[in-house]
Amino acid sequence: MTFPATTSPTLTTCIIDAVITAARLGWTPDDLRHIAGPHIIPYLHAARLMVSAAAEAPVAAAWQRQCPALSRRGRQLPSPEDSAHVLSQLNGLPRASCATSLTDLSALRGRTADGLSDEQHRARQRITGLLKKAESTTFEAEAETLIAKAQQLRQRYRIESVQEEATPGNTVAVRVHLEAPWVRHQYLLLGHVAGANSTRALLYPDVSIATVVGHPDDVLHAIDLFHSLNRQRAYFMHHSPGAVTARAHGETKAYRRSFLIAYARRIGTLLAEATEETVVTEDERGAALPVLARREVAAEEAFTALFPHTSSMSFRHSYHAGGAVDGIAAAERSHLGPDMTAVGSA
DSSP states (O other), X not given: OOOOTTSOHHHHHHHHHHXXXXXXXXXXXXXXXXXXXXXXXXXXXXXXXHHHXXXXXXXXXXXXXXXXXXXXXXXXXXXXXXXXXXXXXXXXXXXXXXXXXXXXXXXXXHHHHTTOOHHHHHHHXXXXXXXXXXXXXXXXXXXHHHHHHHHHHHHHHHHHHOOTTOOTTOOEEEEEEOOSSSHHHHHHHHHHHHHHTTOEEEEETTTTEEEEEEOHHHHHHHHHHHHHHHHHHHHHHHHSHHHHHHHHTTOHHHHHHHHHHHHHHHHHHHHHHHHHTSOOOHHHHHHHHHHHHHHHHHHHHHHHHHOSSXXXXXXXXXXXXXXXXXXXXHHHTOOOXXXXXXXXXX
C-alpha cells in the first residue's frame, strides 16, 4: 500500500488499528463504509487479513464477502484531512451484537433461494417484481386495496412454502443502513414493517444502522418491502399537497415529523390488517399457521438473546395536522399491488 508523503504513517497505523477494533466490536466493511464514508475503503483492504484472526467468526466471514478487491490505484490512501475524518468516525463506536446469526442481504438472498421449488421461485420473483414496479410511475389508485393484495400475496406465499421441519433456531440478523436525515423516523417505518412480517428490528442511533432479526425468508421480505416503502415515503413527503404550504409558512420540519409518524403507523396498520384478512383453509389453519407462529416466537426469542438490554424511543413532536393527514394519505397511495404501479423514488 502507498500513501502520500504528507500522510503520516502513524495516522495510517492508528486508522488500521481502529478498523480492527471496530471489527472486534462486530462491525463489517459495509457498516464501516456507511459510518465513515468511501475514504475508509483502502484501510478496510489493509486490515482485512488481520481481521480474520481478531473478529468473531460471523463478522470475519462478512469481511471476506464485503471487503472489495481493490486495484493498486484504489489502494492509494486519501489525504491527511480525509484520513483524519475517517479516524474521528471510528472513535467511540458501540459494540454491535455479532452472534452466529449475523449475515448480510446478498448472502441471505442466496441462502433463502436454496431448496425452493420452481413455483416458489416464481412466487418470490412476482413479489420482488411488484416492489420494483411500485416505484416506477406516479399513477395513483386505491392504495389500501393494493397494499392489502401485496401483503396477502406475501402471506399466501409463506403459508404455501412453510415447512413443518422449520426449527425455532432458524433465525438470522441482517443490518439495514439508514441515510440521514430523519433516521429515527425511517426506523419507525422499519419497525412497523418488521412487526407486520414476524420479525423484530433494533436501531443503533449513533451510527444510523438498524438490525432486523427473524426467519431468513421473513427478514428478506421485510427489508425489501421497507426499502420500497421508504423510497415512496421520501417522494410523498416532498410532493404531497401540504408540503408546499408547509414550506410557505416555515413549517417544514413540523410537517415532515407529523407526516413521517403518520405514514409509518398507517403502513403498519394496513400490513397487519391485510395479513389477518388473508384467506386460509382449515387444513392450512391446522398445519401451516402453527409453524408461522413458531417463527414469530423464535424471532422474538432470538431478538431478546441478541439484544437483552434495549430502551424505547420517544417520538414526541409538535403536531402538524396537514403533515399527519398527508402521511396517512401517502401510506394509502403507496402502491404495492399486483395490478398497479406507483411512484418513483424522490
